[in-house]
Amino acid sequence: MSAPLTRIDAQMQPADDALANKVVLVTGATGTLGRLAALACARAGATVVLHGKRSHLLDHVYDEVEAAGGRAPANVVLDLAHANDAEFKGLAETIHATFRRLDGIVHAANHCKQLMPMTLQTASMWDAYWQVNVRAPLQITRACWPMLKRANGARVVFTSESHAAHPQAYWGAYASSKAALEHAVATWRDECAIDDPTLCLYVPGPIASNSRGVTHPGELATEVRDPSTIAKDFVLLLAGDRRLFPLNDHEPSALRFAPPPA
Numbered sequence: 001m002s003a004p005l006t007r008i009d010a011q012m013q014p015a016d017d018a019l020a021n022k023v024v025l026v027t028g029a030t031g032t033l034g035r036l037a038a039l040a041c042a043r044a045g046a047t048v049v050l051h052g053k054r055s056h057l058l059d060h061v062y063d064e065v066e067a068a069g070g071r072a073p074a075n076v077v078l079d080l081a082h083a084n085d086a087e088f089k090g091l092a093e094t095i096h097a098t099f100r101r102l103d104g105i106v107h108a109a110n111h112c113k114q115l116m117p118m119t120l121q122t123a124s125m126w127d128a129y130w131q132v133n134v135r136a137p138l139q140i141t142r143a144c145w146p147m148l149k150r151a152n153g154a155r156v157v158f159t160s161e162s163h164a165a166h167p168q169a170y171w172g173a174y175a176s177s178k179a180a181l182e183h184a185v186a187t188w189r190d191e192c193a194i195d196d197p198t199l200c201l202y203v204p205g206p207i208a209s210n211s212r213g214v215t216h217p218g219e220l221a222t223e224v225r226d227p228s229t230i231a232k233d234f235v236l237l238l239a240g241d242r243r244l245f246p247l248n249d250h251e252p253s254a255l256r257f258a259p260p261p262a
């Protein structure tokens with residue numbers, strides 16, 4: 001059973017310099033939430049490492065960060081569907097060689113294809129969900145763990161999906177991958193010492209995005225939340241805002257976060 005959701009008040013805003021002097025990796029930075037999270041982190045003072053699968057799309061986000069006045073970012077290209085241990089390690093080494101530190105990660109990369117009955121979901125379809133949505137965020141975090149530990153107060157935000165906790169027809173491999181991710185993150189948290197990086201999950205709920213367009217074709221963007229309104233939640237989580245973590249970062253109740261119901 002999933003841990004309860006802590007709702008992040010829509011009015012709760014981070015300080016302008018909440019992430020000053022921090023280095024933050026954002027995976028899937030060319031996607032809807034990844035791009036917005038990267039821009040929000042840069043605006044809050046972070047140097048962002050932008051990860052994506054396609055270099056030319058990353059270049060656009062790089063330019064946007066610079067145009068918004070953010071510190072010069074770095075781009076990292078890696079196809080998570082095929083990445084191996086050496087490549088996960090290489091990603092961490094690139095960050096270390098460039099910035100010597102890493103204070104946080106937003107895992108926004110996401111594999112999401114058309115929903116369909118379980119009888120149609122092939123082994124290779126399941127593999128892709130597992131590689132990108134489960135294996136990659138865990139292995140990237142693992143590869144970066146020594147840097148995150150050294151950062152003292154580092155935070156990792158994994159993105160999940162409400163169907164992980166509420167199975168529903170046609171969401172088979174996708175929702176199962178998110179349920180597996182949530183289980184693994186909860187397990188990892190259980191292994192963490194008080195001075196280890198804080199791991200948490202963020203469940204955005206329905207937002208106008210590429211993934212939503214795949215799972216809900218035909219839905220108008222105006223029918224769901226504007227994703228730009230929740231980008232600040234990633235800054236609040238990465239900054240360890242005391243309104244969200246009032247007592248102890250490792251309280252089980254602080255595992256899963258979400259915006260208020262739409």
Ligand SMILES: NC(=O)c1ccc[n+]([C@@H]2O[C@H](COP(=O)([O-])OP(=O)(O)OC[C@H]3O[C@@H](n4cnc5c(N)ncnc54)[C@H](OP(=O)(O)O)[C@@H]3O)[C@@H](O)[C@H]2O)c1
Nearest residue numbers: 028030031032033053079080081109110159207209210211
């Ligand atoms: N949208 C919603 O309504 C909603 C609801 C609940 C939860 N969420 C969660 O929010 C998170 C972000 O969702 P989103 O809608 O912002 O996603 P999105 O717009 O579809 O973006 C996904 C990102 O992941 C990248 N990606 C996909 N496959 C990859 C691969 N093999 N290797 C490297 N990168 C890869 C994409 O790059 P390319 O563009 O190059 O493929 C893109 O940058 C997900 O975890 C999702 O489950 C979303």
